[in-house]
Structure formats: structure tokens, C-alpha cells
Amino acid sequence: MSKAAELAALIGSQTALSNRNIVINGAMQVAQRATSASAKSSAGFHVVDRFKFVNNTSTGAVDIEQSTTVPAGQGFGSSLKVSTSTAKATLTGTNEFGIQQRIEGRNLQVLNHGTSSASKATLSFWVRSNKTGTYVVWFYKEGSNRNIQRQFTISSADTWEKKALTIDGDTSGSIANDSSNELEFFIVLGTGPDRSSGTAPTTWQTLDNADRYVGQTVNILDSTSNNFYLTGVQLEVGEQATPFEHRSFGDELARCQRYYWQTNRLDFGPSLGSGNVGNFRQFINFPTEMREAPTVTVGTFASESGSFTPSVASISTRVLHHSFEVGTSSQANARVRGDNPAFKYSAEL
Amino acid sequence: MDNMTITNAQYLLVDGGEQHIKATIDGVEMQVPIATGNKEYDEIQRQVAAGDLTIADAD
Numbered sequence: 001m002s003k004a005a006e007l008a009a010l011i012g013s014q015t016a017l018s019n020r021n022i023v024i025n026g027a028m029q030v031a032q033r034a035t036s037a038s039a040k041s042s043a044g045f046h047v048v049d050r051f052k053f054v055n056n057t058s059t060g061a062v063d064i065e066q067s068t069t070v071p072a073g074q075g076f077g078s079s080l081k082v083s084t085s086t087a088k089a090t091l092t093g094t095n096e097f098g099i100q101q102r103i104e105g106r107n108l109q110v111l112n113h114g115t116s117s118a119s120k121a122t123l124s125f126w127v128r129s130n131k132t133g134t135y136v137v138w139f140y141k142e143g144s145n146r147n148i149q150r151q152f153t154i155s156s157a158d159t160w161e162k163k164a165l166t167i168d169g170d171t172s173g174s175i176a177n178d179s180s181n182e183l184e185f186f187i188v189l190g191t192g193p194d195r196s197s198g199t200a201p202t203t204w205q206t207l208d209n210a211d212r213y214v215g216q217t218v219n220i221l222d223s224t225s226n227n228f229y230l231t232g233v234q235l236e237v238g239e240q241a242t243p244f245e246h247r248s249f250g251d252e253l254a255r256c257q258r259y260y261w262q263t264n265r266l267d268f269g270p271s272l273g274s275g276n277v278g279n280f281r282q283f284i285n286f287p288t289e290m291r292e293a294p295t296v297t298v299g300t301f302a303s304e305s306g307s308f309t310p311s312v313a314s315i316s317t318r319v320l321h322h323s324f325e326v327g328t329s330s331q332a333n334a335r336v337r338g339d340n341p342a343f344k345y346s347a348e349l
Numbered sequence: 350m351d352n353m354t355i356t357n358a359q360y361l362l363v364d365g366g367e368q369h370i371k372a373t374i375d376g377v378e379m380q381v382p383i384a385t386g387n388k389e390y391d392e393i394q395r396q397v398a399a400g401d402l403t404i405a406d407a408d
Contacts, residue, residue, distance in 0.1 A: 056352060293382040295389045312380045313363045348388060
């Protein structure tokens with residue numbers, strides 16, 4: 001058998017031909033909240049969907065953007081760019097800083113963790129940074145409190161490089177088949193000593209916080225000249241990194257909306273004419289069933305005499321029922337004004 | 350576990366029942382469903398159990 005045939009047979013035996021990529025929005029196409037955010041010193045989903053920016057350094061801050069800088073010839077249109085805006089040269093204590101995605105258990109059953117058939121998995125991605133050195137990717141299963149890490153090196157500054165990291169199957173620590181956070185990966189961009197002073201967990205093992213990021217040499221926060229780009233993130237069954245599975249924007253958006261979506265003013269609908277008073281109700285159907293009943297952030301609504309905030313009357317994974325508790329003539333002529341979007345729905349992990 | 354700063358937590362009374370918790374989370378006012386599995390609700394419960402947060406009764 002030729003080498004090519006052997007490789008094809010190996011890949012075919014380990015991975016599906018479609019829907020291989022467990023990661024959502026790996027090509028950084030979808031950015032519902034914003035396409036850029038400045039001086040972020042706190043954790044959160046600031047820019048591209050599903051990728052959470054983790055930062056507990058207090059003073060270190062970054063600018064984040066959905067960038068058009070991408071590796072040439074790979075079919076990508078976007079990347080996630082992080083650039084330091086306020087430096088913190090020395091990270092201390094439990095400081096941690098990086099990019100994370102959490103994955104719900106229903107999407108992970110294919111890994112067969114907790115059984116003798118536990119599968120290896122490979123995380124591949126494209127990175128570029130001015131900071132050469134060793135980076136850690138930390139994998140953690142919250143349900144069983146087990147972790148493993150792998151390391152990669154950026155050897156050429158300001159040059160796109162593709163990385164592939166294979167982790168073992170875990171015959172212990174089963175993954176619940178539900179909507180909870182069952183596996184997260186964390187691309188470390190900086191760490192304090194309390195997270196990196198132990199022994200690197202190179203096999204699945206019970207978490208010891210001192211072990212998490214052992215081996216990380218880079219601190220992206222150490223200079224305002226630093227930046228880090230990421231795209232083409234793919235997690236798949238097996239020990240081979242197959243070519244990135246490009247999905248349509250619509251497919252990726254729908255996957256993201258299971259965790260977050262927002263209604264814009266023009267989507268919202270009702271505008272009550274002057275003189276309308278009373279208790280108005282409206283149902284908003286979600287574009288896809290959300291992971292859990294979402295937390296709602298409500299924008300500012302206007303009336304003839306001032307702003308007010310509607311109350312959420314009931315909510316499920318599929319529909320929001322909200323109430324315009326207008327009640328008096330002073331709040332007639334209700335309409336959405338000012339804030340855009342009007343409602344934000346978050347069921348993130 | 351997420352590090353959230355949660356203040357001003359209060360039950361919202363809608364249609365005669367406590368349906369939601371209104372709270373300021375990391376500086377943003379949100380309406381959190383009483384639903385296990387919701388990240389913000391789970392964190393509110395954790396902070397209440399730890400004695401770090403009290404949820405005020407509905408108005």
C-alpha cells in the first residue's frame with residue numbers, strides 16, 4: 001500500500017468526512033457582539049463568538065479585534081487579534097491570561113471518555129505573534145476535575161504557523177451527555193507562578209492548580225508592542241490534523257446563536273402609538289434553541305416622557321415573553337430608542 | 350468557575366411569581382432566569398451559598 005493510501009486509510013478510520021470540527025466559529029467568522037473592543041482588562045466574550053477572553057491580571061489590558069490578517073492561501077477571511085494596550089511586565093500569583101472555548105457535553109460524546117474506547121483528539125490552529133517562545137494549551141474537564149496540557153512553539157516572529165496538538169483519550173472522567181461545560185481548551189498567553197510552578201500534566205490527571213500552565217515562557221502582556229493572532233481552530237477525533245473544515249457563515253452563525261444572540265432595533269417590532277397605555281406583552285422566538293434559558297440584558301426603551309426597562313415575564317430555551325409594564329399615559333408611545341441591540345441573550349458556558 | 354462581580358441582586362416579581370433575578374454583573378444590569386445550568390444563575394447560587402451575596406426580595 002502506498003504512503004498516501006496508508007494515510008487515507010488512517011484518517012478514514014479515525015475521523016468523519018464532515019462535521020469533524022467540534023470547535024464552533026474556529027475561522028472567527030462570526031462576531032455578533034462587536035468586531036473590536038478596546039482596553040479590555042476583564043474576562044468576557046468581547047469580540048468573536050464562542051471564544052472567551054480570560055484575564056484576571058487586573059491591570060493588564062488588550063485591544064481585541066476580528067482581523068482580516070489571515071494565513072495566505074488557506075481560505076480564511078478572519079482571525080482573532082489580541083494586542084496589548086496596557087502592559088503588565090511581570091505576572092504574579094494566580095494571574096492567567098489567554099483565549100478559551102468551552103464545549104458542551106452533547107458535542108463531545110464522540111470522544112468516548114470514561115470508557116476503554118476513549119479516543120485521542122487533535123487540536124489544530126494557525127497562530128502568528130511577534131513573541132516567539134513556548135505557549136501552553138490547557139485542556140480541562142470541569143465535570144471530573146481532570147486536566148492535561150500540550151505545548152507549542154512560535155519560532156518565527158510575525159509569521160503564520162500551523163500547530164497541531166494531540167491529546168490522549170481519557171479512560172477515566174466520563175463526559176456527561178448534557179448541555180454543561182464538559183471540556184474547555186485554553187490557549188495561554190501569560191501566567192503567574194501559582195499556575196505554573198508544579199509539574200506539567202502531560203497525561204489526563206486530577207487538577208492541581210500549580211501544574212496547569214507549566215512550560216509557558218511567553219507573556220503577551222509584557223509590552224504594548226505585542227500581538228497575537230489566531231484562526232483555523234479545529235478539534236477533531238484522532239491523532240491526525242486534517243485540513244480545516246470550512247463551514248458556511250450561516251451554519252456557523254446558527255451554531256453560535258445557541259449560546260448568544262441579540263435583537264437589533266429593527267428586529268424588535270412593536271412601536272406603540274401615542275395614547276396607548278396598559279400592560280403590553282410580546283413573544284420573541286429565538287432563531288435556534290439555546291443551550292439553557294438565557295440571561296437577558298435589556299436595552300433602553302423610550303416613551304413620551306422618558307426611558308424605562310421592560311421586564312422579562314418568562315423565558316425558556318426557545319422563547320422570551322416580555323412585558324411592557326407601561327401602565328400610565330406617561331409611558332405611552334413606547335418604542336426602542338438609543339441602545340442597539342434592544343435585547344442580548346446569553347447562554348454561554 | 351467564573352469570576353463574576355455581582356451586586357444589586359433582587360428577585361423580580363412577574364405575574365405573581367419570582368421568575369427572575371435582576372442583578373448587576375460585571376457592571377451590566379441583567380435579568381437572570383431561575384434556571385440551573387444558566388452560568389450567571391449558577392454563579393449567583395454559588396456566591397449566595399458562600400455568604401458573599403444576598404438576593405433582596407422583590408418590590
